[in-house]
C-alpha cells in the first residue's frame with residue numbers, strides 16, 4: 522500500500538527491525554526479522570523500517586528479503602535507513618529494489634551539539650549535504666524521507682531552513698526526531714506547530730515524529746504532536762530501542778483508538794466519528810508483542826501498558842467486585858480488542874489435541890498438521906513436568922520448535 526498525504530488519518534511507521542533492534546542484546550537473525558515483518562504486515566502497519574542496509578551484510582540481506590516477500594503491491598511500504606552519504610543511499614536503494622513500494626530514509630544531525638562534536642561541520646555544510654543527498658536519493662527512488670537528527674535540540678530557524686531545502690529536493694516525508702528523549706509534550710507540540718507555520722513548502726510533505734523514551738515521555742510527546750499536524754508516528758513493538766527505547770506502538774495505537782473522539786477534531790473529523798484513526802488491526806497487538814519479546818529476548822514488564830501481564834488483571838477486592846458487576850467500572854478497553862480472550866480453559870497433561878489447537882489459535886498461531894503434531898509432543902512432555910501450562914509456555918514451544926525449525 523502506497524502512503525499518500527492523508528491528513529485525516531495517522532500513518533504507523535514501525536521501526537522495530539531498525540531502531541528496535543538497536544536495543545542492547547536484541548539482535549535478530551534474518552529469518553527472525555522475516556517472521557516479525559510478516560506479523561507487522563498482518564498487524565496492518567503502513568511502513569516497515571526493515572533495517573540499515575549499509576550497516577552490515579546481514580542487515581542488507583534482511584531488508585532485501587523483507588522487500589521481496591512482505592513488500593508486495595498490497596503490502597506495507599518497506600523502508601531502509603541511510604546516513605546522508607552516497608554509499609549508504611545507493612546500498613539502501615539496492616536492497617529495496619524488490620519492494621513494490623520502497624522508501625529511503627536518510628538523515629543528518631542538525632543540533633549544534635552534534636555539528637560541533639560529532640560531524641565537525643558548519644550549519645551551511647549540513648544544509649548543503651541534506652539538500653544534495655535528498656536529491657540523490659530521489660534520483661534512485663520516488664519515496665524519500667528525511668530526518669534532521671536531534672531535531673528536539675536543534676535551533677528552530679536552522680531546522681526550518683533544512684526542512685525547506687529537503688522538501689524542495691524531493692523529500693515527501695519529513696521526520697522530526699527527539700533523538701535523546703529530551704523534550705516535554707508542550708515543547709514538542711510547539712516544535713511541530715512552528716514547523717507547520719514556518720516551513721513555506723511544508724504542505725508538500727507529511728510530518729512524521731520519532732522519539733526516544735529517556736524521560737518516559739515519547740508517547741505523550743507524539744500524541745501532542747498529532748494535535749499540531751504530525752501524521753506519521755515512528756514507533757516500535759513493546760517500545761524497544763536505543764537506551765530507554767522508542768515510543769511504543771501498542772500504547773500510541775490504543776490511545777488513538779480508545780480516545781479517538783478526543784483526537785477526531787484535530788484530524789478534521791466529526792467529534793463523534795467511530796472510524797479508526799489508524800490502519801492497525803488492534804486484535805493482532807498482543808500476538809505481535811509476544812512474538813517480538815520471544816524473538817528478541819526483551820521481556821515485557823508486568824505493569825507495561827496494554828501488553829503487560831497485569832494490564833487487564835484486577836487484584837484488589839474492590840476492583841474485582843466492580844468489574845464483576847460491570848467491566849466499565851475499572852476497564853477503559855476490552856482485553857479482546859488487543860487479541861486476548863477471556864478463556865479460562867487450563868491446559869495440562871490431560872488436555873487433548875483439540876483444546877491445544879484451539880488455545881494456540883486464540884494466541885494467534887495457526888499451525889500446519891505436521892507442526893501441530895511436533896508442538897503437541899513437546900506440550901505433553903512439558904505437561905508431565907508442570908501442573909499447568911501457561912500461555913507463555915505455549916508460545917515458547919511454538920517459537921522454539923516450529924519457527925526456528
Ligand code: KIV
Nearest residue numbers: 628668670671698700
Ligand atoms: O533517534 C533518531 O534520531 C533516529 C534517526 C535515525 C531518525 O533514529
Ligand code: ZN
Nearest residue numbers: 540700731733
Ligand atoms: Zn531513533
